[in-house]
Amino acid sequence: MIRTFIIGIVLGIAAVIAGLHYFPAVDQAREISIVTVTPNGGNTEAFHVNIPMDRIMIGASGQSEALPPELEWPEDPLFGDARTELFKLRNARDAVVGVASRVAARDAQAGDIVEWVLHLPARGSVFITMNPAPVGGSRVGSMRAGTREFDDLVGRVSERWVADSSDGVNAGRIELEAIFVSTVFDEDENLVDVSSEEEAE
Amino acid sequence: MKHLIALILGLACGGACALAFLYYNPLTSQESLSPLSVSRGEQFSLMYSAVAGDSIVFTNDGESRTHPHPVKVLQLWEAPIRQTDVLVTMLRDGRNLPAGIGIKFSSRSERTRLLNGEAIVDSVWHVYLPERGTLMIEQSENYWSYLRDIVVPAHWSSGDSWRGNWRGTITEGPGALGTALVHGGSGVFAGIDFEAIETLAAHAWSATDGAVSVEGQILIEMPTGSAELAD
Known part of the structure; x- marks a missing residue:
């Protein structure tokens, strides 16, 4: 019986170690990425925000109606010309895939600022700095940095407001179209380097 | 029958031994020295309260221990964002004066390996510092020491709470020395990349409400020759 007990102890230790090793403690839910390949232009991915349904917060001074209700935005004059939104x-299928922050500020020292951080939990985050001046109804910006899946990418992002008059005042959607280009290229060993052959000749 | 009972008891004891070894494993203790503490570069710090009730906005799936703040804030209940927390908070400088607004996105990471003492959270900060510019801070945080030293003892306590003085660096990467990467977006920080670490100082924690008294600090190291940025 003692032998069975000892075998049980060993099996118990092994079961805990195997369980922790093989079963993930965290498993993020994923939506299928909807990516369009642009000829010679990288991958295009479209995101959007439905307003007002997807707006979590508007942080700005002098708001007549706080969002979320009971929000206490700091009334320090330091933040007077800043607007922070969550x-x-x-994605293009209208499924929620992440959260995003948008900071817009008219700053005496730093100049006009319009920026986004897109956070997609299963994939990574993207930091986008926009050109504050809109061109033809949209703003264009560039990807300043990315994390994890977006780490080796560069690209452009456009921001566009599409009003939905049927849903009342201030309803619509913010469309973000991102074009990502990889900065890392795998070398295919089967390909022949023509330039080196020509040099050898 | 006796053998079956002995086997079940053995399995239970073995499982408990393995969990106890993981919990008390000295090899997974937290680094006491900050990677930036031996740096010669100019540094500045941003401090914030890590208590949800002190924040401007805190939201999560609405079913976690820490409750969203304010109460009626939209919750992150959809499956892809259910394991994500968002904190919007005022950041203070070293003199405890308002310095900016910080938005922190934190998602539990699939790189979590409890066997190795890694409870990883992938997080990014979007920081706006008026009159200076904007930053994004990307980091992997390891909450293993925090869980082991604060959260588990709080659950074991008869009062369902923990009190004490705990200070630790939670940043574990992706920088080579275990630092966070900081990307300047606009203003004086535009186009500059530098490093940071985030530390937590905990004094009270409740098993029912989460953090009661926890202060966070982001220590940012400026690149050499950019001392004026830290002012």
Whole structure:
């Protein structure tokens, strides 16, 4: 019986170690990435935010109606010309895939600022700095940095407001179209380097 | 029958031994020295309260121990964002004066390996410092020491709470020395990349409400020759 008990102890230790090794403690839910390949232009991915449904917060001085209700935004004059917003972020299939922050500020020292951070939990985050001046109804910006899946990418992002008059005042959607280009290229060993052969001749 | 009972008891004891070894494993203790403490570069710090009730906005799936703040804030209940917390907080400088607004996105990471003492959270900060510019801070945080030293003892305590003085660096990467990467977006920080670490100082924690008294600090190291940025 003692032998069975000892075998049980060994099996118990092994079961805990195997369980912790093989079963993930965290398993993020994923939506399928909807990516369009642009000829000679990288991968295009579209996101959007439905307003007002996906707006989590509007942080700005002098708001007549706080969002969320009971929000206490700091009334320090330091933040007088800044507007900070939080959104849920949707993909082209209208499924929520992440959260996003947008900071817009008219800063005496730093100049006009319009920036986004898109955070997609299963994939990574993207930091986008926009050109504050809109061109033809949209703003264009560039990807300043990315994490994890977006780490080796560079690209452009455009921001566009599409009003939905049927849903009342201030309803619509913010469309974000990102074009990502990889900075890392795998070398195919089967390909022949023509330039080196020509040099050898 | 006797053998079956002995086997079940053995399995239970073995499982308990393995969990106890993981919990008390000295090899997974937290680094006491900050990677930036031996740096010669100019540094500045941003401090914030890590208590949800002290924040401007805190939201999560609405079913976690820490409750969203304010109460009626939209919750992150959809499956892809259910394991994500968002904190919007005022950041203070070293003199405890308002310095900016910080938005922190934290998602539990699939790189978590409890066997190795790694409870990883992938997080990014979007920081706006008026009159200076904007930053994004990307980091992997390891909450293993925090869980082991604060959260588990709080659950074991008869009062369902923990009190004490705990200070630790939670940043574990992705920088080579275990630092966070900081990307300047605009203003004086535009185009500059530098490093940071985030530390937590905990004094009270409740098993029912989460953090009661926890202060966070982001220590940012400026690149050499950019001392004026830290002012």
